[in-house]
Amino acid sequence: MAQKPSIPKGTRDFSPIEMARRNYIFDTIKRSFKLFGYKHIETPAVENLSTLMGKYGEEGDKLLFKILNSGDFLKNASDEELTERALPKLTNKLCEKGLRYDLTVPFARFVVQHRNELQMPFKRFQIQPVWRADRPQKGRYREFYQCDADVVGSDSLNNEIELLSLIDTVFSDLGIRILIKVNNRKILAGIAETIGESEKIVDITVAIDKIDKIGIENVNSELREKGLSENAIGKLRPILEMQGSNDEKLNLMAEFLKDSETGMKGIEEMRTVLDGFDRLGHESIVEADLSLARGLNYYTGTIIEAKARDVEIGSITGGGRYDNLTGVFGVSGLSGVGISFGADRIYDVMNQLDLYPSSITESVKILFVNFGDSEALQSMKYVRILRSAGISAEIYPDSAKMKKQMTYADSENIPYVGIVGETELNDGTIVVKNMIEGKQETLTLQELIDKFTV
Helix, strand or coil, X not given: CCCCCXXXXXXXXXXXXXXXXXXXXXXXXXXXXXXXXXXXXCCCCEEEHHHHCCCCHHHHHHCCXXXXXCCCCCCCCCHHHHHHCCHHHHHHHHEEEEECCCCHHHHHHHHHHCHHHXXXXXXXXEEEEEECCCCCECCECCEEEXXXXXXXXXXXXXXXXXXXXXXXXXHHHHCCCEEEEEEEHHHHHHHHHHCCCHHHHHHHHHHHCCHXXXXXXXXXXXXXXCCCCHHHHHHHHXXXXXXXXXXXXXXXXXXXXXXXXXXXXXXXXXXXXXXXXXXXXXXXXEEECCCCCCCCCCCCCEEEEEEECCCCCCCCEEEEEECCHHHHHCCCCCCEEEEEEEHHXXXXXXXXXXXXXXXXXXXXXXEECCCCHHHHXXXXXXXXXXXXXXXXXXXXXXXXXXXXXXHHHHHCCCCEEEECCHHHHHHCCEEEEXXXXXXXXXECHHHHHHHHHC
16 A cells, blocks of 8 residues: 655745745745845755854754755764764764754855955845754744844944834734834843853753743743742842833843843844834834843843733744854854844734735736637637736637636636637637626727726
């Protein structure tokens, strides 16, 4: 018995209708990227593991998909290492490459590799799939698309303000109501310093980044496991549960962090970004969230996360400032800031809220009925001329029953059907039926072109 075909967990097939919807999202995001002056690049799906490893923290490294070396991939591993199953050592010897985990680290590699060709500041956007060896669940996939926009080579906080405006523009165009959360890693570093746990900053950020998923009690348990004192955890808790307006939160944090130079710098940067965004005007709700950490180690300043207000799902956009990412590739002093739109989660939100315009499911504008060889040949000539005029058209390939051809047009959401029978063949006209209204009219080819191009 033949094995039933399947796909790996955490991956998906997409039908033509689904692709029409996804392309609507991609096109909307791409339009805004270009509107804001970002330039399009692409990088390979496969990167050297030396590029990827160590950039996402210990937990992120575990989620990298590694690719076995070609040929005899065991040749560099000793029998002893294989017997001991020393996975870190084995990984280095069996795998030299991996699938990209995100688009930011490959972008940093791209900037360093092509630096002499780039004009700084350099604004790029990238829309490509990424892969993570994560446990599949609702809204979380092993293969998914990211849509990134980054600015590198500029320290100005105007870039952060512009990115918030970009997020607001994209989701306004898509019709999704969002909450944008903003924090600053300098504030988090200041908090760690103030509670006497500066050396635990990575453990703190990794733990509190899960607060929405596992709750504060489980976060506190994880912090205890990482060695934080009860005194430090007690001081941290009211910060994570802080309520009030953005100004009230920042005022309270300024008092708490008054002895931390780093923390006060973070407060100052956050005020500048939030005030600047408010002055531009926006439709989104913006919240200073001091529990927002975004566990990736490379963030150094502003951190951003956007969530849909009308659907229960994880973040649909995230990003932040990274001051030293290119330093790991030998080029220091290049600061960057960027955001990533989670296209797959946005797709799920759009589906749940049914926010797509009806026109995106139209496959073609008009289908010509096939009555036989002579009529079909004339219809194909009309189709060619319509396509030359930029109008999508097709002819039913077989001379089937009229009902079958009409059913096809209806199922494919084709709004018009063109009928060229013996009469129309003789007088050079086309009977055009509106499939939505049920009305029909007789037109010349030029009149049909005019109808669709007005």
